[in-house]
Amino acid sequence: MIFTSFEFALFFVAVLLIRGVFTTLQGEKLFLVFASYVFYMSWNVYYAGLIFSASCCDYILGNRIAGANTTGERRAFLVASLVMNLGILTYFKYSPFIIETTASLLSLIGISFAQHHWNVILPVGISFFTFQSLSYTIDVYRRKITPCSTLRDFLLFVAFFPQLVAGPIVRATEFLPQLVTRARANAREIETGLALIALGVVKKSVISDQVSSHVDVIFANPQGFDAPTLLLGVLGYAVQIYCDFSGYSDIAIGCARVMGYRFPENFQMPYSAVNITDFWRRWHISLSSWLRDYLYIPLGGNRHGVSRYYVSLMLTMLLGGLWHGASWNFVIWGGIHGVALIAHKIWSGWRISRDLSSPSWWRLLASRGLTMGVVLIGWIFFRARTFSDASELLLGLLRWESGSAQLLSPQILASVAIVFVMHIAFLNNRNWADEIVDKTLSIRIATYTTLLTTIVSFGSTDASPFIYFQF
């Protein structure tokens, strides 16, 4: 059930209407658990059992951690939760990759073995719900939260349908307190939610879905196209993935808001970032903050000297890359961002950078251009099917040869122009949907009319899955 499909619209309206029938908070939450599992079962019936069992285990382990008398016991239960969640993730997501890599390494020393075809379907959103569940047990271990009082609330926290398959990764500290009282959105929140949903649909159906076919063509055959086409393909992908994922997040946050729940922000105009650190404060915020709190800081962060600091940073980015998918391309993508982050930290420490810190338009332009360059190189590895495809594309761009096939897609050109103009025009940390509801009636009507007309005139009806569903 894709957010931009008719069936999801029907499902969501039905959930809103039926939820209103329940007179007790408990009944309402139980219904939301049921609806969330129905939503997930529309992807795969059997894997709903996987989420249910993993959630039950983490609920029990969370209670055991809180009730344990010794640190050793607490640690043992936490390790059990880590092993279970990471074990599920490894089995379903990384097993073929591990087997393949091991086979390649062994073949280097002359040992070969027959690889069996790994015929396990990747559960949709596995990386998201395991990380979410994991954050709960870690927070209970750290005594940041008290364990969840009922299994029903915990099941709802893990499986709540707006964020189940592709985030944002909601922390237990953010969501569980919202389950204490009946969540009801007021008129302002409903309007904010609907505005976010409309914006998300525009990003997904009008921009991402319209450029995707052209981007796919270019990335499928990088050696066949000339350099301007390749550049357009990379820019197109940057726009596609931003609109696809932030569009999904907007719809997820919007749906939750209409129901009276609040999810954290996931994107804030990432392509207006002035440096790579700034980029990671704006891109997939819920993941980057998760990695910071549960990986980077436990690895030592910046508290144990410069070299440890850089190692922690690099490891976090490499694992963050691997989180996206079982492929060396994602590791390289993480590595590129890791190197760029370290380079930025070194640069920030130099005196010259402080001398250059006063804002001027050309410095701003240069820093934005450099950041965008790094991000675009990263996207090449992120999107390409294989390492050799990515290298071909990168070399094609560096050689800047013309004469091969040219494909200057007007859809990509228009989308790139629109998205980058929006990023330049809205440079600050603006929350558009929260701002628009406080404008005058005429501005609001004009804005929403523009959004809706854009959707009904340029929106794709073939609701294609969101890119992040595969992660």
Add this chain to the structure above:
Amino acid sequence: MNSCAVAIGPSGAKRASESFRRIHLIIVFVSTMVLSSISSHLIHWVLEVPNDSSRSWSYGIKPESDTIAALGSSLLFSALSTKEISAKLSRPVRNCWVVSASPCELEPIAAGCSAASLFLIGISIYDQNEYILSDFRSELVPLRQSVADLWSSHCDWPLAKRIGGQYPLKYTRIIFPTAGRARSVMMAIKARLVSLAQSPRKDVSPSRFDARFEEPVEDCIKQWPKGKLIDRIAFLRNLCEGGRHAFNGPKSLALRRILNASPKNGKIIVVALPVSPEYRDSVSRMHATLDYDNWLAQLMISVPEVHWIRLDRLHALNTSGCFYDLVHMNAQGRRLATDFVTQSLEQINLQ
């Protein structure tokens, strides 16, 4: 004023503000819907986005009882000059064209051609592919028929959802006529921009401008730049879920129904149309072409009373030089195809 505020109290003021906000929300919602609907109608009207699901026109004069009904998609009418056929055979021809038509959409139209004594139906590997859906299916095929066909053909769930999803869109289009027509809107904008720049338009389907397909297109797919060819192949592959082909779903059932009804409704001649070699190599590929051939062979055996004209087996038509895009024939192909069909019709005992 102050005493009033005190009398209402902070919670009362909050309630009043909330009810005021709710009224605003309703005003905003209703206004947005009304204005968006007007905008959509305006875009539809100004850009002249095509919304006619089918079109019919005739050549020749009466008697109507001697009419040949030609039914098909743009593939049939780009391949055959029915005007020429009508003149050569001295029989009136009634043409019924549906955008991306398949037997599903042609079935209700065929039922409406009661005066015809001969039906000329165009099919191809492109039109018969179950994964390629006509944008106008929901307007021509009743929902009950679609559900029954999906049920009896055991279609896969994603395809069933795609077909079923067209019906809510049909009603959405009453309020927003551009809904689900993004491609047509963009094509219309492009056509407008090109006509403003006053440059000759080459890559827009002639159907929009030549409603009766009377002017054959001289262009040839061989002249296409490589990038354009790759892009169009990718577009067609996307249209059928990444190049998927199937010939045993609702389209096949509808064609069987049309063919089985032939003794009561008049003689039927099926024209199997070819597609360009580029389409066969990059979109349908070997296995789908074989599947199509097998499906067609079985169908030919099961309805022996129907006549078949296999243009797809005509060697002269199986070259890129006969097509102006991946599936439509150009002037050269049309000349060859029309001659061949006319000769075949003369040979077949029409009476």
